[in-house]
Amino acid sequence: MINYLAEGQDIIVSGLSDISLQDTLDCGQCFRFSKIDEELFEGVAGEHYLKVGKQGDIVRFYNTTEELFCSFWKRYFDMDTDYLSIRTSLSQDEVLAKAIKYAPGIRVLKQDPWETLLSFILSQNNNVKRIKGIVERLAAEFGEPIADGFYAFPTVERMANCTLEDLVPLRAGFRAKYIMDAIQKVASGELDLQKVAMLPTAEAQKSLITIKGVGEKVADCVLLYGFGRMECFPKDVWIKRAVKHLYPQGLPQVLLENGGIAQQYIFHYARTCPEAFVMTED
DNA sequence: AGCCAGGGTCTGC
DNA sequence: GCAGACCATGGC
Numbered sequence: 001m002i003n004y005l006a007e008g009q010d011i012i013v014s015g016l017s018d019i020s021l022q023d024t025l026d027c028g029q030c031f032r033f034s035k036i037d038e039e040l041f042e043g044v045a046g047e048h049y050l051k052v053g054k055q056g057d058i059v060r061f062y063n064t065t066e067e068l069f070c071s072f073w074k075r076y077f078d079m080d081t082d083y084l085s086i087r088t089s090l091s092q093d094e095v096l097a098k099a100i101k102y103a104p105g106i107r108v109l110k111q112d113p114w115e116t117l118l119s120f121i122l123s124q125n126n127n128v129k130r131i132k133g134i135v136e137r138l139a140a141e142f143g144e145p146i147a148d149g150f151y152a153f154p155t156v157e158r159m160a161n162c163t164l165e166d167l168v169p170l171r172a173g174f175r176a177k178y179i180m181d182a183i184q185k186v187a188s189g190e191l192d193l194q195k196v197a198m199l200p201t202a203e204a205q206k207s208l209i210t211i212k213g214v215g216e217k218v219a220d221c222v223l224l225y226g227f228g229r230m231e232c233f234p235k236d237v238w239i240k241r242a243v244k245h246l247y248p249q250g251l252p253q254v255l256l257e258n259g260g261i262a263q264q265y266i267f268h269y270a271r272t273c274p275e276a277f278v279m280t281e282d
Numbered sequence: 283a284g285c286c287a288g289g290g291t292c293t294g295c
Numbered sequence: 296g297c298a299g300a301c302c303a304t305g306g307c
Contacts, residue, residue, distance in 0.1 A: 011284050028288055120288080125289035130305055173303030178290085236288035267288075 021106025047152035116226030178213025
């Protein structure tokens, strides 16, 4: 259970000692936070700017009201989920036990569906650094300024009448036309994200895939990070490599129960600790 | 310089 | 169902 209290302009939270801001905010699930210092980050989620730091056992949300903390950041950082019990369960699997030991402090953020949709459309055949650049230009171009040099993620309404030409400055490449299709489908109501949120996961995935440039992997990322569907297990190149070598027989059942979190541990482990995987063959 | 990046689509079998 | 070409761009 977490506890929080106001201290000056800040909200400080205890009971989150197992979170790592580094491993959570810089692991490719969100693209708008940047590191200021060790366990000190700033960035934007949705329409809110945040500076956040971990100091010993407490996490400090700088210049944040209790109201905003409770209504937004608490959920964003998934503070009501018991990660200890999830880690305990996943650690039954030997490989996961190692991945968890390597980076126990990862959390799966609960982000905005629209922001997640556009962000992961931009992620295809792309790298994290460049995705960040494109998303940042998207926000600066179309989003409302919310702090010095920071912009809210643009709403659907704000982007509804933008053209392919307007997207050129983003330098998104061939993905720009996919962004356009997402805008068109969501703005017109052809795809209603509110309704997607209420669909069973398989049907929600099907409806997301109707957008051009959205395949199974991007849809799973949107479902996991944007719709909180913890059973989704996005399979990108890193995961495919890792799974092939670590689980040649297929993924064990104990992983699939918390597939999204398991996937995040494996992804981070494979990407930042490649020597952890002895990839001897092919 | 050339390879790769949190892929998807289209074509051809 | 699966393999391969292709898609734009920039970081390394």
